[in-house]
Amino acid sequence: MGRLSLGHGSGGRLTNDLIKEIASTFARGSGMLEFEDCALLPGGWGVTIDGFTVSPLSFPGGDIGKLAICGSVNDLAVRGVRPLWLAMSLLAEEGLDEEELLVYMRSAASVCAELGVQLVAGDTKVLPRGEADRLYITTCAMGKNEAISPWGIKEVSPGDAIIVSGPVGRHGAVIASLRYDIKLRELESDCAPLWPLIEPLTRLRGVHAARDCTRGGLGTVLCEWAEGANVGIEIDEEAIPADGDVSAVSDILGFDPLYLACEGTAVFAIASERAETVLETLCSHPIGRSAAVIGKVTEAHPGLVGLRTAAGGMRVVDMQGGELLPRIC
Amino acid sequence: MPQVGDLRAKMSSLLEALDKWLCRPITVMEVCGTHTVSIFRSGIRTMLPEGVRLLSGPGCPVCVTDQAEVDAMVRLAKRPGVVLATYGDMVRVPGSCGSLAEARASGAEVAVVSSAIQALALAGSIQDKEIVFAGIGFETTAPATAVLLREARSKNVKNLSVLSLHKLVPPVLRLLASDPMLNIDGFLLPGHVSTIIGTAPYAFLVEEYGKACAVAGFEPLDIMAGIVEIARQICEGRPAVRRLYGRVVRYEGNVKAQELLEEVFRPASVRWRGIGLVEASGLVLADDYSDFDAYSRFGITLEEVSPPAGCRCGDVLAGRITPPECPLFGRSCTPQFPVGPCMVSSEGSCSAYYRYSSKGVSPWGA
Ligand code: SF4
Numbered sequence: 001m002g003r004l005s006l007g008h009g010s011g012g013r014l015t016n017d018l019i020k021e022i023a024s025t026f027a028r029g030s031g032m033l034e035f036e037d038c039a040l041l042p043g044g045w046g047v048t049i050d051g052f053t054v055s056p057l058s059f060p061g062g063d064i065g066k067l068a069i070c071g072s073v074n075d076l077a078v079r080g081v082r083p084l085w086l087a088m089s090l091l092a093e094e095g096l097d098e099e100e101l102l103v104y105m106r107s108a109a110s111v112c113a114e115l116g117v118q119l120v121a122g123d124t125k126v127l128p129r130g131e132a133d134r135l136y137i138t139t140c141a142m143g144k145n146e147a148i149s150p151w152g153i154k155e156v157s158p159g160d161a162i163i164v165s166g167p168v169g170r171h172g173a174v175i176a177s178l179r180y181d182i183k184l185r186e187l188e189s190d191c192a193p194l195w196p197l198i199e200p201l202t203r204l205r206g207v208h209a210a211r212d213c214t215r216g217g218l219g220t221v222l223c224e225w226a227e228g229a230n231v232g233i234e235i236d237e238e239a240i241p242a243d244g245d246v247s248a249v250s251d252i253l254g255f256d257p258l259y260l261a262c263e264g265t266a267v268f269a270i271a272s273e274r275a276e277t278v279l280e281t282l283c284s285h286p287i288g289r290s291a292a293v294i295g296k297v298t299e300a301h302p303g304l305v306g307l308r309t310a311a312g313g314m315r316v317v318d319m320q321g322g323e324l325l326p327r328i329c
Numbered sequence: 330m331p332q333v334g335d336l337r338a339k340m341s342s343l344l345e346a347l348d349k350w351l352c353r354p355i356t357v358m359e360v361c362g363t364h365t366v367s368i369f370r371s372g373i374r375t376m377l378p379e380g381v382r383l384l385s386g387p388g389c390p391v392c393v394t395d396q397a398e399v400d401a402m403v404r405l406a407k408r409p410g411v412v413l414a415t416y417g418d419m420v421r422v423p424g425s426c427g428s429l430a431e432a433r434a435s436g437a438e439v440a441v442v443s444s445a446i447q448a449l450a451l452a453g454s455i456q457d458k459e460i461v462f463a464g465i466g467f468e469t470t471a472p473a474t475a476v477l478l479r480e481a482r483s484k485n486v487k488n489l490s491v492l493s494l495h496k497l498v499p500p501v502l503r504l505l506a507s508d509p510m511l512n513i514d515g516f517l518l519p520g521h522v523s524t525i526i527g528t529a530p531y532a533f534l535v536e537e538y539g540k541a542c543a544v545a546g547f548e549p550l551d552i553m554a555g556i557v558e559i560a561r562q563i564c565e566g567r568p569a570v571r572r573l574y575g576r577v578v579r580y581e582g583n584v585k586a587q588e589l590l591e592e593v594f595r596p597a598s599v600r601w602r603g604i605g606l607v608e609a610s611g612l613v614l615a616d617d618y619s620d621f622d623a624y625s626r627f628g629i630t631l632e633e634v635s636p637p638a639g640c641r642c643g644d645v646l647a648g649r650i651t652p653p654e655c656p657l658f659g660r661s662c663t664p665q666f667p668v669g670p671c672m673v674s675s676e677g678s679c680s681a682y683y684r685y686s687s688k689g690v691s692p693w694g695a
Contacts, residue, residue, distance in 0.1 A: 014665065238337070254675075256370075301692040311549035312337045313372020314693035315685045 013319045015215070016224075035228065036152055037075040037211060040145060046081030048072050049140040057104065057135060059174050061189030062263070065104030068137040069111040070193050070263055071214065077195040078210040078266055080147025080202045086112060087121035091136040094129040101135065108137075115193055117141070146202040155208035156229040160297040161275035163268045165197060165288045166190060167243035168218045169250070172260030177249050187245035190287075192264030197285045204281065206274025212266045216319070219258035221267055222305045223319040225297075233305045235295030235317075258307075258317060269297060336550065343553040344376060350560040354380040356512055357559055358505065358648055360498065361519035362389030362676030363547050369685035371549035375693045381556060384511070384648040385681075387501055387604065388519060390466040391418045391674040392646055395600040397631040398494050399424035399670075402463050405492065405627060406437040412455060414440040414448045415463040416470075422670040425634055445473040449480055452489040461623045463492045468525045471495040471612055472586045475593040478618050492623040493594065493613055498522050499530040500610035501601060506538040511648050515541035515559035517552065520574035527582025528570045535568045542570040544578055593618055602636065602670070603643010640669035645678050652679040659683060 008014045019035070038048035052068040062070075073083035088108075092101065112119060149155075170190040177184050194212060201207050211221045218240075226233045242257070250257045264287060270278045275293060282288035305317040359365055365385045368374060374383060387393050403424045406413035413429065420429045420441060433439040438458070440451055448462035464474035474491060481489050498519070505511060518531060523544045534540040541562035545555030554573050562568050572578045592615065599611025614622045623629065636642065640662070641655040652658050652671065662668035664680055671677035685691075 304692065306691075306693060307372075309370070309372040309549075310336050311371040311373065311376070311553075312340050313375045313549075314691075315369060315372040315375070316691050316693075318684050 016319075035224075036079060038079050038081060040079060040081075044145045045142060046076050046079055046145050047140065047142045048075040049138065050075060051136060051138045053133065053136045054175065055133060056178055057100075059178055059189055060187065061170075061174060062191035063104050063107050064135060064137055065106070065108035066111055067191055067263060068139045069108045069117070070191055072139040072141040073111075073115060073117060073143075074194045074212040074214075074264070074266075076141050076143045077193070077198045078151070078212050079145070080151050080198070080207075080210075081143045081145045082199070083115055083117050083141050083143040083195060085120045085142045086117050087140040088119060089123040089138040090125070091132050091138075092124070092126050093132040093134050094126055096134055104135070104137075111193055115195055146199075147207065148203060149205060149207065151207055151209055153209055153225055153228040156225050156231055156269045156297055157208060157271075158231055158297050158299040159272050160208055160269040161272050161293050162222070162233065162235060162295045162297065163270055163275065163279060163282065163291060164213075164218065164241060164265065164294050165194075165267070165282055165291045166265045167241045167246060167290060168213060168262055168265055169246045169257035169260030170243055170265070171263040172217065172255075173243075173246040173249040173257070176253055176255065176260070180253060182249060182252060184245045184249065187243070187249070190262055190264040192287055194264060194266055194287075197282065197288050198266070200281050201268075201278060204274065204278060206271035207268065207278065208271060209269040210266050212264075213262040215261055217257070217259040217261055218267055219256070219305070219317045220319050222317065225269065226305050227303050229297075230302045232298035232301035232303070233295060234298055234308070235305070236308045237310045238308070239292055239294045241290045241292050272296070339550055340376070340553060343550070343557055344378075347381070347553075347557045347560055348378060350557060350564045351378060351380050352564040354382070355514040355560060355563055356382045356384060357515045357517055357556060358384040358386045358511075358513050359517040359552075360386040360388040360502065361522070362392070362674070362678075363521075364388070364517060364519065364545075364552060365678055365681050366676055367547050367549065368552060369681045371552075372693070373549060373552060377556070381560070384513065385645070385651075385678040386505065386648060387601065387646040388467070388498070389646075389671070389674050389676040389678070390470070390496070391422060392642060392670045392677050393496060393601045393604070394419070394422065394465060394494055394670065395602045395631070396425060396634045396636045397600065399428075400426070400634060401492065401629050401631060403427060403429055403432050403437075405461050405463075405623070405629070406432045406439050408627070411459045411461055411627075412438040412440055412451065413461050413463060414442050414451055416443070416465055417441045418674045418676075419463070419465055421667065421673045423637060423668065423673075445470070445477040446480070448477055448489060449484075449486065452481070452486050456488060458488065460489045461492055461627075462489070463494060465494050467496055467498050468522045468590075471594065472525065472589055475589045478593050478614070478621055479589070481621060482618065490621050490623040490626045491614065492629070493611075495594070495612040496599065496601065497596065497610050497612065499526070499533075500607050501604065502531070502534060504604065504607055505647065506534055506540055508647070513540065513648070514563055515543070515568075517555045517559065518542055518544045518570075520544055520546045520551075520578060523572070523574065523578045523582065525583050525586050527580050528572055528578065529580060529582075531570045535570055539568050541568045544570065544572045544574050546574050600631065600633070601646070603641075603646050637668050642669040642671040642679070645671050652682040655679070
């Protein structure tokens, strides 16, 4: 066994292997082995926890405060869980400006207010200068499952339509453009709470699974579905909602937008006969207005995701192998 | 940027043209790694008719760097008082005693640069150390190394030297063109190399070996147009060097860059990974620049060393096998734990096969 590399945190194959290793050291039945975005507990409760480190702390479309709330409540939302309560832990570096910290806390609070989420527990630590990079936030969110049927990887079935709620890769592209100093006037992170978009879907039949495409992007989520449900998936590059600025950043830096992180964009597997209703519902919400069917789940080639390229050929979409961008969420 | 629907329409008219011009099965080598990656990313192999076989060639600069050259870089990096500067892709390539990345983890000083001239700034800011720039790449990156050397000489910089590992494309093409085992009918030539050297240095491929040649850009449409052009030349029995990269590639190339190369370098016979010694296929420093030559400054000689056990990069680079035919491919050799450079470099054929065709067993072929 070697040392951890940044690739172990990139959300792709290395991360998955590491999580499996860690989970295997805990007793069976400790509930961690589901590998979903949040755990569903007896009594219809859902819980999740997530750590946030982003550099820079503030970016077009959001900051670490907003990100820390959206990130964990979105992990609840994609399993049909209405977020209700939040616990938060801060690790701050000695010397961080107090007013700056409060700016992040205000933007966190405004997302909570929008969703009716209550902060119920918290912890704050200050580390000596140099032992942390300014500010890390960990949030644990809890809520109530409202979906009328179970949502999860196991439900993904051949014939399902794959729907994505908006242009992919915007958060990752914003962070990359800041880090590599590429000036783009229009591009903003998609960082946003997904519950208002998803809530109406909890009352619809035919929703099989949903995921927010965070670390590792859309490509990684689809690979996890294909492997986890042992199905094939085929998507069409032409159908994926694209953002011109994301494509521009990707071209310059040699990234594939399929693997760039999103923070307010979700992908759904929907029974084909319900796909149109779901699409209409998504499109009627402002953050879902460019939602689109991008492909389908197949019985053929289980475990593999295929992409019909813009040029018209086919290629495999593999889970991202190693480090793409360090620390973007 | 063309609209996507537009792209598919243009692609299908090119495919129709290909159908028309394909009079017999043909084998085309895409020489450059950038072509290889674009071909995989756009799924071009899955669109081609059966009669077109694409071979990946020796055009990934990191991949063709010989084992002895990698070892020399690692040894230099480990020398006290030396900072070895080179391009990022090189850092993870395994040498006989570890890679530059491993050397760095155990204390050696390795600086990753994105352009050669950054080595000059390093020399200025770290004056108590010797900066050695390892120059990798073909005619495309050699001019940048030449500029670095010219600047270093005019500024009389004492703590900078260059380990030139630069290689030239045309000489190795001669070797491949004359290999009866490969049976290459045509070459898809890289646009950016040709921008520098022009098309005249490829003329021998047509005149002496009767090969069809197209100089093409790196977008899917450019590549497909190149393949159609090669099929047409073969069908009409009129091989030529056609420029499809017309706006930037001139017949005579970039004369200024060529003069610069001539001033700073001279051709030498060098070893290519898996291919061996190729006459006049490398660039070493000209006598006027010998003061900056890392080989003489540090007494470096390149001895023949064997590549990593079982690695068949050499056969891959020469088009003799496809990556999945290497017994280590996808088993002990993966992008996370690469055995050879062809799996390390993002432009390497092994890595392209691994990432874009599901470890070589894609249900969509290729
Ligand atoms: S698969 Fe690995 S070991 Fe085999 S030729 Fe490629 S790089 Fe070398």
